[in-house]
Amino acid sequence: MLIHSYSKSLFSLLTLALAIMLALLAMSHKTMANSVVVFSETPASYPWVSQKATDIMASRFSKAGYMVTDKTTILTKIGQPSNAHRQTILAASSAIRATIGNGFIIFVDYDEWIEPNSRQLSMRLAAQIYTTSNGFVASWVEPSQVILIPENCNQSCLDGLLLPELEAQADSLASNIIQVLKRPTGSSDGEAKPIQIFKVEMIDLDNEEMLELMDLMEHEFPGFIAITQTESRSPRLRFSYHTTVSAQKLNEWLRVSLMEVGIDPDGDAALQVQSGFISIKRYDSIESRGSTGNTLKFN
Structure with missing residues (x-):
């Protein structure tokens, strides 16, 4: 009886140990599939900018559940110097994959400039995202x-x-990248609907109108996948719009949206929607189409 009880207890312990091992294996696999390594492409003249931006982004990725691997550790393991360029790193993507598993390689770039004869410094962060196995995923410009x-x-x-501006941009950039990574990649959205990418350009609209239109396109248009490669330089706003709907539908919805934000698509602005391209340009006073006039008398 004692032997039977002991055997039963031993079997239970072995079963529990096996269950724990399988759980740990599953957790390890899940973590490896969500690995991220962030490389900076910031010029050497801005060392603290590079460190601060990557530290903030790494923290945001970690909070989102990704396993962030130190870039110096990766470069050492694949036999590359700390200042290795992007192409060199990408050429070693298979070695990086062997180290961190399936994951993402992210290159962060910082740019700043001062307009001539002004006391205004403009700055922005951008990123290029690659997988360790399938190559380029997307790019994003704050x-x-x-x-x-x-x-x-x-x-x-x-x-x-x-x-403070750098901290805000780094946090925003990481958050936007996380949203991109959560979206399905490839040519469909997981339900066999083809994903189309439209290059969008808004010209001579004020900032509030641009933001309202982007908000409608992101939160109210069916089929929305992602907005990437956002670039703003007054008076233009450019971005890539990923969606599963047709150009014809987008044209209809954009006409409605323009009227909703107070822009007449027939009189105040030129709306062009073609395959892979969307342009919204407000007419200025010189480009005004003028009144209809008396076409019966003057034709």
Whole structure:
């Protein structure tokens, strides 16, 4: 009786141990499938910018459930220097995959410029996303932010002004990338509906009108997949719009949306929707179509 009880207990312990091992294996597999490594392509003249941006993005990825692997560790394991360029890193993607499993390789780029004869510094972050197995996924450009530079502002002063904007952009960039990664990749949305990508350009609309239109396209248009490659330089806004609906449907919905934000698509702006391309351009006073006039008398 004692032997039977002991055997039963041993069997239960072995069963429990096996269950734990399988659970850990499943967790390990899931983690490996969600691995992320972030590389900076920021010029060497901005070392603290590179570190701050990648640190913030790594933290955001980690909070979203991704396993973030240190880039220096990866480069050391694949035998590459710390300043390895993108093409060199991508050429070693199979080695990176052997190290972190199926995951994503993200390159982050920082750019800044000062308009001539002004005290305005513009800055933005952008990213290129690749998988460790299938190559390019998407790119994303954050809208540029303008920083007003006061007189007699030295480098320390400028860094202090730049830091909060950089932190906000890095957090926003990581959040947008996470949304892109959650979307299905490839030529369909998982339900055999083909995904189309439209290059969208809005010209001479004010910021509020652009934001309202983008909000409608993202939150109310059926078939929406993602908005990527956002680039804003007044008076233009450009982005890529991923959707499963046709150009004909988008044309209909955009006409309704323009009227909803107070723009007459027949009189105030030119709307063009073609395969892979959307343009919305507000007429200025020179381009005004003028009144209909008396076509019976003057024709």
